[in-house]
Amino acid sequence: MVAVFWLVNAVLDIYWWLVIISVVLSWLYAFNVVNPSNQFVRMIGGFVHDMTEPVLGRIRRFMPNLGTVDISPIVLLLAITFLQIFIATTVRPAVLAY
Numbered sequence: 001m002v003a004v005f006w007l008v009n010a011v012l013d014i015y016w017w018l019v020i021i022s023v024v025l026s027w028l029y030a031f032n033v034v035n036p037s038n039q040f041v042r043m044i045g046g047f048v049h050d051m052t053e054p055v056l057g058r059i060r061r062f063m064p065n066l067g068t069v070d071i072s073p074i075v076l077l078l079a080i081t082f083l084q085i086f087i088a089t090t091v092r093p094a095v096l097a098y
Helices: 002-030 039-062 072-096
Strands: none
Touching (some): 039 072
16 A cells, blocks of 8 residues: 555656646747757646646636736645655654554
């Protein structure tokens, strides 16, 4: 059972980093640091976008419109961190106690 909790935590960690990469790539695109027509950059950006956009899009539906500022990644990172802490401190000890 410990392996299941480890796996869930590892998946949440990987997704946390994908959100960070998505934010950094969006900044790099906005400031023309990377060339979006480069095939490698487009491939990485497309993968990260495809992985994060379904969740970020749902969060954006409930967030107020702040113009060009998008705080949905912050909300998602806070939710992931909350979920990891909740699993580690509440769910795991309750399940392993039996």
